[in-house]
Amino acid sequence: MSETVVETASAAPGPPTPEVRGRPFLARAAAGAAGLTVVAALLGLVRDQAVARLFGAGHASDAFLVAWTVPEMAATLLIEDGMALLLVPAFSLALTRRASAAVPGDPVRALVADTFPRLAVALACAGALLIAGAPWVVGVLAPGLEDPGLAVDCTRLTAVTVLTFGVTGYFSAALRAHGRFLGPAGVYIAYNAGIIGMTLALHAVWGVRAAAAGVAVGSVLMILTLLPGFVTLVLRRRVRGTPAPAGRDTAAPLLGAAVLAPVVLFVVSRQSQVFVERFLASSLSDGAISHLNFAQKVAQLPMVLSMMICTVTFPVVARAMASGDREGARRRVERDLALAGTVVLLGTAMVLGYAPQIVEVLFQRGAFDAADTTATAGVMRVYALGLLGHTLVGALCRPYFSSGRPTWYPLAAMGAGLLVTAGAGAALTGRFGVDGIAAANALGISTAAVLMLVGLGSRAVAVRVRAVALSLARPALAAAAAGAAGRLAAPVVPGPALLGLAAGCLLVPVVFFLTARALGAPDAVHPPALIRQRFAHGR
Template sequence: MSLARNTIVQSTLTLGSRVLGFTRDLALSARFGQGPMMDAWATAIMLPNLFRRLFAEGAFAQAFVPIYGGVRAAEGEEAAAVTASEALSFMFAVVTGFCIVMQIAMPWIIPLLMSAWKHDAGVMSVAITATQLAMPYLACMTIASLLSGVLNTGGKFALSAGVPVALNVCTLFPLLAPTFIPSMSQPDTLLAVSAAVTVSGLVQAGLLWWGVRRLGVRLKISLPKLTASVKKTLALAIPGAMAGGALQLNSVVSQVLTGSDAGARSVLYNADRLYQLPLGLVGVAIGLALVPRLTRAFVQGDHEGGQKTLDDGINLAMAFTLPAAVALFVIPYFIIDSTVTRGAFTHQDAARTADTLRQFGWGVPAFVLAKVLTPPFFARMDTRRPMIFAVTSVVITVVLGASLFFWFSHIGVDGVLGLAIATSVSAWINVALLWGTLIREKAWTPSAGFVSRISRVLAASGVMAALLLAAGIFYPELSKLFLAKEIAVLIVCGAGAVVYGACLFLFRAVTPAELKAVLRREPGASVQGGGLD
């Protein structure tokens, strides 16, 4: 498949998952508001999710794919299956052991992460148990990340992009249960949702295992051994985890700081879910699709092919990401209040969340660009420098975020805003370091066509921003005009998307012929054996 086709396949399926995920978050907010149970949920899901992103969407997958793909090309399918089995057995054993240790240590970890509630024994007990129930999800997703890498290397993207829907389906059921069981308390609901997280991990791993077998790859889980291929994978994955997971490490810092402010964890959770949407839909999809293509270009010495792949990747990323970033920055309250405010979630909660979301909004393009600019380093087996850049980014977030959090709190401004500002600043610095290194070493030189295309995408985004700004000013009137705020936000966002798309063609940022060309299947790109797409 072409890069665009791979990206669209993954993004379309991921969109379905994210829509269900947003539905789940609406149910969570309506059930828990921004109270202690919502803070406990955000904490329970944060730890396994942090490592899930590092493994399933980050460095482990990106480090494993070039090694697996290289063995597959040089030694054949059977040798590649042995390499994958060795990596799977070792990583599963390590992560399972880590999960057990974390569960044992949870009574000491949770009070540190939820210091605002540490004197409430009931909240602490529920939060500890909920996190222990959710933690095994990490072990399941370790298996899923490797299986996804096998499928993607084989040219099959649909299943790995589609299985995350299981998380949202499984967690929705216990959230809907109080509708039929009115006596079900908030703590009981929280524990049921947390257990459902692990159940969904088992479902996802099982489906991907089935998909790999359909592809014709036979994997085995055995006693872990530190073989040469495992050492090579770890050598790439460990520093790569710091590079690919800079955003997630930044999130941990934010979580620790907000633990001292009741309700702040919930604000951060809701804002995080919305600004991570374009990252999951576009950045991750393009990042995963880029790795096999860039690896092939690097191995074949095809510098021109690598340049074009990266040009296309960045152009696609920005074309899909900038309108989302504009909407999050220009009309955050419109989006939050019209969709989330109901039940225990109030207008005041929406206003606080919207202010934080706006500060994340201008960092969204950087979050996505980092996902696109990191694969060229991985394709050349270079994970050291992205690690250094990521550590620099984390240090900036820690220092600037903590400083702004305490300073804002001291002067009567919401400290969470400082954390969002620091996260966006550090993301742009990380992008500048990655971008500058690639250009300096002539690993990538932006072409005149690339610069022209990006300028036109920016112009189209500016027109859409003007439309959304006007809509935001007249939000109350639009809600009355269209009978409901939910209908109003759908119409406004739909109109923005239509105007943006029209401007892309009007400004010739995209032409019908070019769109047809990038969607055309590449000769020889199809891999036989799976039929999953």
């Protein structure tokens, strides 16, 4: 949010926020949210295991995954990046006004009254249009499907997420701005539980449509998870003063069209990489889309954990920008990039070293056979090369949009990356199949990450690009060494894949940390202690 629209807080007590509670709160919030994220990720693996076991990697799972594109896009746009980037700064401004004795009424309630009804109506209409246009959507996303009827049915079932994810994202942004992170982190537990329950209960009757119905049920459970906290914290909180004057600009310029458009288009362009992948994979043999999906879901787990750091500190960056503390925002962003990069690079090393063992342990049962394991593991190793790029794009977009001012540069950077993905995918798919698609993804997202990092200093937060690059280069070399060590050692361990994977969970971190220490990478030596120290002391 811009400095000109922020009002000074007086002595009137505002709601507890990360800054009011102190820096140690950020460490506890990050730890708690990370814990719930791990549980949700494990349930996500169980969900994918259920789909793999019951439907394998063939026509049915491909149809479901084409329909899965809808909640994937909706989650990114409405729960995480899009809605959060818009509403966390807006609610932060409203909270600042709520704490000011000079502002009558409750700006937070006024903001909700001004924005939520219109958002719900717009999303409901969009969901209805998607249900009606499902055949066209499937035709655009996966024109190579021989029998698109099943994908159309699944798409109509998942279309409800346009509304339910929007409501979930709205509630999540409001709670995060209030310093509440556990509820938003826990919604995916309810979501995955709904999908798993419906799939196991009804697959014999509905086939893969049961999984699509589970998406709809799980998305409703997400809303129910957040509703009590939203009502209690946001709507029922008593505020001194008289009602806000009619016509007051409660939404502030933060939710104007000039700010909204760049954020929405950026998120859509980022998620469009998935569209490109499935478009290209639909022309390959049955199972190609499934191999890509399973590889991405597992490889992205380190990225999800690393992004929790940026999710928790996003309100801190937004308020630092609002108060004019550019130096504080710069330090916060640089720390976040270094820590998030270190976490995801350790995960990257594990994937590079033990992808076949990971896939075999997680998925090889039922209709998912050894050939599927080999194909998925190969894709996963290639896809892992772009994990740092994905993490940096997710982390860098937050400071760009924290100011509340219109900025089109992230969209331009992401657009360039998307062009690279599409061009490289078209060139590589014919020769390398799904591996070529994964390589194009890694190349495109890495291009976007580099452009966003280079442009950040002159457009949002004056980060030291060389210092950030150096803080990431050292753990990247450590990850390469650890991944190579794991790949060499994996065939040596006899017995089941689980035993080899357990050995890798010891070997890869040890090699990673020893190499990082030898290279002088402080952020990669003792990450847990370093995270606690930096959250606690703000250094």
